[in-house]
Amino acid sequence: STGDNGGGGGRSGALAPPPITEVLQKIDVNPPKGTRDFPPEEMRLRTWLFHNFREVSRLFGFEEVDFPVLESEALYIRKAGEEIRDQLYCFEDRGNRRVALRPELTPSLARLVIQKGKSVSLPLKWFAVGQCWRYERMTRGRRREHYQWNMDIIGVPEVTAEAELISSIVTFFKRVGITASDVGFKVSSRKVLQEVLRRYSVPESLFSKVCIIIDKIGKIPVDEIKKDLKSAGVSEEAVEELLQVLSIKSLTKLEEILGGAGEAVADLKQLFSLAEKFGYAEWIEFDASIVRGLAYYTGIVFEGFDREGKLRAICGGGRYDRLLSTFGGDDLPACGFGFGDAVIVELLKDRGLLPELSLQIENIVCALDVDLQGAAARVASILREQSQTVDLVLESKPLKWVFKRAARINAHRLILVGNSEWQRGMVVVKILSSGEQYEVKLDELV
Numbered sequence: 001s002t003g004d005n006g007g008g009g010g011r012s013g014a015l016a017p018p019p020i021t022e023v024l025q026k027i028d029v030n031p032p033k034g035t036r037d038f039p040p041e042e043m044r045l046r047t048w049l050f051h052n053f054r055e056v057s058r059l060f061g062f063e064e065v066d067f068p069v070l071e072s073e074a075l076y077i078r079k080a081g082e083e084i085r086d087q088l089y090c091f092e093d094r095g096n097r098r099v100a101l102r103p104e105l106t107p108s109l110a111r112l113v114i115q116k117g118k119s120v121s122l123p124l125k126w127f128a129v130g131q132c133w134r135y136e137r138m139t140r141g142r143r144r145e146h147y148q149w150n151m152d153i154i155g156v157p158e159v160t161a162e163a164e165l166i167s168s169i170v171t172f173f174k175r176v177g178i179t180a181s182d183v184g185f186k187v188s189s190r191k192v193l194q195e196v197l198r199r200y201s202v203p204e205s206l207f208s209k210v211c212i213i214i215d216k217i218g219k220i221p222v223d224e225i226k227k228d229l230k231s232a233g234v235s236e237e238a239v240e241e242l243l244q245v246l247s248i249k250s251l252t253k254l255e256e257i258l259g260g261a262g263e264a265v266a267d268l269k270q271l272f273s274l275a276e277k278f279g280y281a282e283w284i285e286f287d288a289s290i291v292r293g294l295a296y297y298t299g300i301v302f303e304g305f306d307r308e309g310k311l312r313a314i315c316g317g318g319r320y321d322r323l324l325s326t327f328g329g330d331d332l333p334a335c336g337f338g339f340g341d342a343v344i345v346e347l348l349k350d351r352g353l354l355p356e357l358s359l360q361i362e363n364i365v366c367a368l369d370v371d372l373q374g375a376a377a378r379v380a381s382i383l384r385e386q387s388q389t390v391d392l393v394l395e396s397k398p399l400k401w402v403f404k405r406a407a408r409i410n411a412h413r414l415i416l417v418g419n420s421e422w423q424r425g426m427v428v429v430k431i432l433s434s435g436e437q438y439e440v441k442l443d444e445l446v
């Protein structure tokens with residue numbers, strides 16, 4: 001502390017702030033482990049990305065919604081052994097309530113749909129862009145938060161809903177310069193699994209758990225997959241047939257195995273036919289091994305992947321017709337997807353598609369005399385009322401400093417407020433790119 005602070009701080013005459021009474025401990029200026037700051041440059045990229053998410057959602061007639069980042073833990077307590085459950089960022093609040101930082105947006109959306117009940121007309125087409133959390137041991141060095149774009153259609157049982165959602169993601173990819181040679185969608189249906197399990201009289205109650213185990217294909221050794229399936233109660237014979245079917249990559253082959261009468265083949269055929277009509281058939285392929293890692297999917301599932309195979313899934317989604325009833329609501333047909341903000345940026349970097357997003361300020365306004373600070377503020381207001389961006393120099397600075405700042409903020413024009421001009425109702429305008437300079441009447445400044 002510097003005593004009474006009367007003479008400290010170099011403030012000319014202004015009331016000195018109260019003395020700092022306790023010595024603050026030196027804090028870690030980095031954000032908590034696994035989280036990110038968004039300084040201006042990173043924030044411009046994030047704003048650009050979210051703007052594209054929102055523009056596509058608007059094009060498809062979706063309405064934006066949002067929910068608290070903090071939700072009741074009960075929304076995410078599913079017993080199927082999902083990774084998302086093991087990594088729940090949960091705690092007990094001061095009211096002894098079990099709460100969690102949301103790991104995904106879909107349960108919140110389901111909660112709001114139930115809350116709204118009959119007061120909303122179907123179908124609902126809602127989208128959200130929200131931060132989601134997981135608590136992972138940092139040994140894996142992965143982040144603990146990311147922003148997810150979600151689009152969901154509630155109240156449409158037909159596969160046209162899934163086709164529409166995939167179309168919206170393709171529209172996003174095209175907007176940012178990504179093509180079908182960069183990215184594809186692997187598509188399947190959980191009804192494929194269901195139909196195989198039914199053949200072996202595997203109880204429906206095991207369905208979600210089996211899906212979560214199957215989702216680990218390619219992530220853990222197949223022997224572990226088999227062991228987990230058997231310990232979950234699936235017979236050896238069923239396991240073998242299951243893994244056989246999951247390796248199928250052709251709808252024709254799938255139909256040979258399952259027959260053409262089941263819903264799985266019918267849904268998938270309809271989706272691929274719709275993809276032709278929508279004009280994105282080249283973007284999608286059937287892959288029976290796709291089940292996705294969330295317990296509540298019940299039908300079509302899909303995930304966006306980079307064709308070079310270097311990155312994790314870009315996005316993923318599917319049909320979840322039973323989720324509402326698990327929360328005590330009436331079931332409604334539902335489907336949606338989640339699209340994270342991290343893998344897409346890695347892909348854009350890889351493909352040289354990151355946009356040039358520098359700061360652009362149209363005007364920098366500077367008083368040439370300390371007595372003209374008010375006049376400069378007036379000039380700034382006049383320009384801002386015309387929706388022009390203005391960086392107003394807020395203290396008396398040498399011109400060299402002003403020109404340096406003008407360059408840093410990429411200003412287009414420098415507006416100088418000088419005594420002699422101001423007396424004549426004029427200001428000096430300098431176009432910084434060309435050096436052209438001229439006087440303008442204040443009431444003609446545009």
Ligand SMILES: OCc1cccc(Br)n1
Pocket residue numbers: 103104132133134143144145146340
């Ligand atoms: O992709 C699953 C997920 C959920 C929350 C936060 C992060 Br990072 N990742």
